[in-house]
Amino acid sequence: MITKRIIPCLDVKNGRVVKGVNFKGLADVNSPVELAKYYSDCGADELVFYDITASAEGRGIFTDILCEAASSVFIPLTVGGGINTLDDFDRVLKCGADKVSVNSGAIRDPKIIGDAAKRYGDQCVVLSVDVKRVDGKFHVFAKGGREDTGLDAIEWIKHGQDSGAGEIVLNSMDTDGVKKGFDLEMLKAVCDIARVPVIASGGAGCIEDFVTLFKTLPEVDAGLAASIFHFGEVEIKTLKKELADNRINVRL
Amino acid sequence: MTAIIDYGVGNLFSLKSSFAYIGEKAVVTNDPDEIMNADRIILPGVGAFGDAAKKLFDSGMADVLKDAAAAGKPILGICLGMQLLFERSYEYGEHKGLGFIEGSIRPISERVDTKKYKIPQIGWNALRIVKKDCPLFKYTNDGDCVYFVHSYYGAECDKSLLAVTEYGFDVTAAVGSGNVYGTQFHPEKSGEVGLKILRAFCEMK
Secondary structure (H helix, E strand, O other): OOOOEEEEEEEEEOOEEOOOOOOOOOOOOOOHHHHHHHHHHHOOOOEEEEEOOOOHHHHHHHHHHHHHHHOOOOOOEEEEOOOOOHHHHHHHHOOOOOEEEEOHHHHHOOHHHHHHHHHHOHHHEEEEEEEEEEOOEEEEEEOOOOEEEEEEHHHHHHHHHHHOOOEEEEEEOOOOOOOOOOOHHHHHHHHOOOOOOEEEEOOOOOHHHHHHHHHHOOOOOEEEEOHHHHOOOOOHHHHHHHHHHOOOOOOO | OEEEEOOOOOOOHHHHHHHHHOOOOEEEEOOHHHHHHOOEEEEOOOOOHHHHHHHHHHOOHHHHHHHHHHOOOOEEEEOHHHHHOEEEEOOOOOEEOOOOEEEEEEEHHHOOOOOOOOOOEEEEEEOEEOOOOOHHHOOOOOOOEEEEEEOEEEEOOHHHEEEEEEOOOEEEEEEEEOOEEEEOOOHHHOHHHHHHHHHHHHOOO
16 A cells, blocks of 8 residues: 655755754755755655745756755655746756646646646646635635735646646645644645645644644645754654554555 | 666656666666667656657667567666556557567556545555565565556566555556566665665676
8 A cells, every 4th residue: 555655845045955953963954965865864755855046046056956965865856946937847857856846837827737747747747835714715825825816726726637737735824834733624625626646734743743634634645844854843753653653554 | 887778758867876876887878889788778768658659669779679688688667668668558549569578558547446546656655576586676575665656557467577566456566577677666766675676686697
């Protein structure tokens, strides 16, 4: 049976991990490559490199870092951030990315989902969606959560998978940063219509939150988090062991 | 030296890096002489079967591979590369493959309830090794997890079945016939377990 995936997300700016912290046995905790290796050794099933640089120079540094990571870490790598065109897909795939996640770029130009899926395959295209409740409805937000697009999240995700997105990352802005657990209600609504894997993001604060996620919603395929892994609040090895003890199928 | 066949499908960066990482020389090439001079061959591939098969046949690469297979060179097809080793595929129509492995490529959706089993199968799944003395798995144990991404699977290939994985049914994970091998999963994306499978392949004579 396929295992549930645990995915740390690394925010990279000018070649460094943002929010780097102390890790035993890590020489340079701000090095994305070192951190990627560390997570891979701890049992991370996949890594997301999120490029938060805006400058062209920063982009170049990012792809250099990506190449270096893909030369020493042999688990799937997803790249997100600043993906607006097929050239952006090309740029990161050539450096060893396996999947590319689009967010605002797809809202601006929805055609990119289908175009990328045709060229690189559905499995390569991840639709990442920032969602927040507005008047009791799930709205899609763009530009890193700064702009309410007014789009209905469920309709947008349906459209995304029909166009060829091979995976959905659902980031609940309502639970993000709160650390009181994943947004199970929002995830359920998405899982009800999803034919492709759904990755839960936003809200994890402790190991129990992951157990609850996979127990309550067995149709969720993966859990993604950033700071709780970086700050050592949740250790991936311990997390996966705990999941296994709770009869949730994971790769140990 | 390992020749990684470049026929214009997919991204070979990680594959090439994985060989460098285990200390094996590998070259990405479409040069027939270089391929015939290599000790072993990797046939990679992502995307659709029809397009990839057309590229293999149109470029003459299919003939090079047939010569190499006949000369007894170890060949490993990965993901779509494994599927191309089969006789035919039913992915969007019917397409002819290389025919090194008896059987055909069929949609997973024919066999499972797609409400329960999402298509593509994406993620880490456990191997059950069917052929215990297979040299490809000499460093691999039953239950080791490897990374899969696929919507189609190898069918009617009992004779060459090496390993399966459970995804609603026993899905072909690896095949082998003589010196020709194929893995549906990506060893270059399967961490230590995957690197050991590549190492075992590199030790084949």
